[in-house]
Amino acid sequence: MTRKLFWDDMYAREFDAEVELVDGNRVVLDQTAFNPRGGGLVSDTGRLNGVKVIEATKEGDSVYHILEAQAELRVGDKVHGVLDWDRRYRIMRMHTSAHILSAVVNRETGALITGNQISPDESRVDFNLEDFSKDKMSSYIDGVNEAVARGLEVTTFFMKREEALATPGFVKLANAMPPSLDVLRIVQIGDVDTQADGGVHVRNTSEIGKVVGLKTENKGKSNRRLYFTVE
Numbered sequence: 001m002t003r004k005l006f007w008d009d010m011y012a013r014e015f016d017a018e019v020e021l022v023d024g025n026r027v028v029l030d031q032t033a034f035n036p037r038g039g040g041l042v043s044d045t046g047r048l049n050g051v052k053v054i055e056a057t058k059e060g061d062s063v064y065h066i067l068e069a070q071a072e073l074r075v076g077d078k079v080h081g082v083l084d085w086d087r088r089y090r091i092m093r094m095h096t097s098a099h100i101l102s103a104v105v106n107r108e109t110g111a112l113i114t115g116n117q118i119s120p121d122e123s124r125v126d127f128n129l130e131d132f133s134k135d136k137m138s139s140y141i142d143g144v145n146e147a148v149a150r151g152l153e154v155t156t157f158f159m160k161r162e163e164a165l166a167t168p169g170f171v172k173l174a175n176a177m178p179p180s181l182d183v184l185r186i187v188q189i190g191d192v193d194t195q196a197d198g199g200v201h202v203r204n205t206s207e208i209g210k211v212v213g214l215k216t217e218n219k220g221k222s223n224r225r226l227y228f229t230v231e
């Protein structure tokens, strides 16, 4: 099991850890600051003892670090990890923006998210919506920027699964949660959004800067995709 240092401190850029498993170019550590691919977020990248980490993936309770080259590491070795911080920080800003966007669209239309992809340069969120004009997109983005400018605190806490499921709005993607989890991590963005989520966010919405809507696409009869970025 890999301890998730990014749950204790989402701003940890470097860390020390011990190797627990080596499988070719894949390495599992006792703890990591690398947020693995999942929940719509692309993986962090960076270095382990100077060797490039091209992706981190999640398998059960373990995080696998995929190295660019065969690992010259053995179980028990001490390693130092460093994240590509510019990339990670953009992912955090994009991810918190995506939560605010889904809350704004949900408030205005009742629509739910059907998918999302959070990347450093361009992110997208899919909604089950029929009506999604250019004007509407700009009004939703304006709503997001109003919330961002309020400088809302982003906090995380843990809650028993049954309790979270019983709280309206907390688990918007209930079926996506592994049934084995007894305790869910909850991310709260001021008074705008509260939901179960395992990913990395900024501490305060003022760090997002400005959210810019890029384009919308129709992905089926009642599926609308909105692309955005942060500046």
Ligand SMILES: [Zn+2]
Pocket: 039, 095, 099, 197, 198, 199
């Ligand atoms: Zn999320």
